[in-house]
Amino acid sequence: MNGEIDLFRTFISEKGLRNTPEREEIIEEIFSSHNHFDVDELYLRLKHNGSKVSKASIYRNIPLIMECGLIKEVWFEDGHMHYEHIYGHGPHCHLRCIRCGKVVEFVDQGLKTIEERIADENEFQIIDHRLDITGYCSQCRTGD
Numbered sequence: 001m002n003g004e005i006d007l008f009r010t011f012i013s014e015k016g017l018r019n020t021p022e023r024e025e026i027i028e029e030i031f032s033s034h035n036h037f038d039v040d041e042l043y044l045r046l047k048h049n050g051s052k053v054s055k056a057s058i059y060r061n062i063p064l065i066m067e068c069g070l071i072k073e074v075w076f077e078d079g080h081m082h083y084e085h086i087y088g089h090g091p092h093c094h095l096r097c098i099r100c101g102k103v104v105e106f107v108d109q110g111l112k113t114i115e116e117r118i119a120d121e122n123e124f125q126i127i128d129h130r131l132d133i134t135g136y137c138s139q140c141r142t143g144d
Helices: 002-014 021-030 039-048 055-067 109-121 138-142
Strands: 071-077 080-085 093-097 103-106 132-135
Touching: 002 021, 002 055, 021 039, 021 055, 039 055, 039 080, 055 071, 071 093
Parallel strands: 093 132
Antiparallel strands: 071 080, 093 103
């Protein structure tokens, strides 16, 4: 956990901003689980743990945490953005069940090969990609 906090402390200092205990609480909670999250879920987890961090503080800090390279947006659903932590994790894609919300992360070397070929053919430098496949997981598919 210290790697994330240390990276953020350095980032905040370089931006000339003040680090606060609230900012560190938010980061600690984000990295306490590997689950994807939205601001409401993060707020409820913090509140459940006795934190006094406001939802407004979370909204103000999410862009800084993203800019620092600790998290990224992964999809917009139900009127709000969902995030995942990326620090220390390689690129991956998602399978998302549209019935139960289950998310499966996967890596496929074949997709990497296709991505590289497309970039070469179009003289394009790729810095990131997102592949989000939606459908029904095995439990929801057989539950009909």
